Amino acid sequence: MMEFASRMAVPLVLWASLLPAAFAQEEGIGGPVDSSSYEETGAGLVVDETTAPDWTAADSSFHFPAYETYGDWNTDQIFERRPAVTDTINLQLGWANCDHAMPVHGRITSPFGMRHGRHHYGTDIKLQTGDTVLSAFEGKVRISRYHRDFGYVVVVRHPNGLETLYGHLSKCLAQVGDEVQAGDVLGLGGSTGRSTGSHLHFETRYLGHPIDPAKVFDLEAGKLRSNSFLVTPKAFQVPASGPARYRVRKGDTLYAISRRSGVPVARLCKINRIKASSTLRVGQSLRLR
Ligand SMILES: [Zn+2]
Structure with missing residues (x-):
């Protein structure tokens, strides 16, 4: 599957080099200053091995984006982690001005990385409830439903195998199976699920x-950082943040x-092998992550 994706990438890169590399420089960053924080658990991100495609492989490759990469089209599970990516794959992201869009325009309120001792696998972008949330690229809607952490959430699979997730929506407007273009409305922004304050939780997977x-x-x-994105094991590294001790x-x-640190007491106890009732010594060094 990987080899197939790698081979496919070559003609796409050549094709891209024949076209102008100019992309829309969009502006309009706004939204009031407001802090939002919430935590997400990994709950719900379980692998469902019972899902078998009803389609033949040939049918599916035609009907579902990146079917050759995933080998399925699961409209139930938000994400299923496949074996670690060990190859280098060049994903073509853009060819022309109209083939990508910013989901929303706003201030980043929380970046990707560790937060309060937990993984935060997306970027939080400020919005107002009711703001339209747009698909970043063309693709097919794989998920459109309520999830206890993500709230109303839409996941789009793109032809290059990338998937994008749009969480905490007040309303999903796109339905599972909808074919969308970059810039098509997927839903309205909100603060559903584990969220305090209206924002978009945006993931790329x-x-x-x-x-x-x-x-x-x-x-x-x-704008896009580049017309293409090189998927290597390094691309999946999660940066640590905040002091370690x-x-x-x-x-x-x-x-x-x-x-003060935002690390739950239970977690402090676990990583420092102490009890909540333990007496702390002045000068004692505690691990925070
Ligand atoms: Zn988030």
Whole structure:
């Protein structure tokens, strides 16, 4: 499957080199300053091995984008992590001005990476409830439903195998199976699921593995970073953030440290192998991640 994708990438790159590389420089970054924070669990991201396609492989390759890469079309599971990507695959992202769009224009309120000791596999972009959320690329809607963490969520699979996720919508407007173009409306922004404050939780994934959307898009400038994206094992690295350790000061309690660092008490206890009732020593060094 991988080899197939690699081979396919070559003519696409050649094709792209024949076309102007100019992309729309979109503006309109806005939205009021507002903090939003929430946590997402990995719950729901389970592998469903019972799903068998009803289509023959030949039918499916015709009907479903990147079927040759995924080998299925699952409209139930938000994501299924496939075996780790070990090859280098060149994904063509854009050919012309109209083939990509910013899902929304707004300030980034939380980047991809570790947050409060948990993984945050997307980029949070400020919006107002009711703002339209647009498909980043052409593709086919694979998921359009409610999820307890993502709220109303839409996932689009693109012909190059990339998938994009749009979470916390107030309303899904695109239906499963809809063929969409870049810039088509998928839903309306909101704050459903595990979210405080209206924003878009935007993810880019390949074979179920999250890629920092900021590696694909310059989200604040509103353009692609490049016409193509090189998928390598490094593309999936999740950056750590915040200090790694905390030195206990006089008067500190585990609860106060938890509140300040954003790392839950249970997690502090686990990674430091202590109990919530343990007495902290002044000068003691605690792991925060
Ligand atoms: Zn988020």
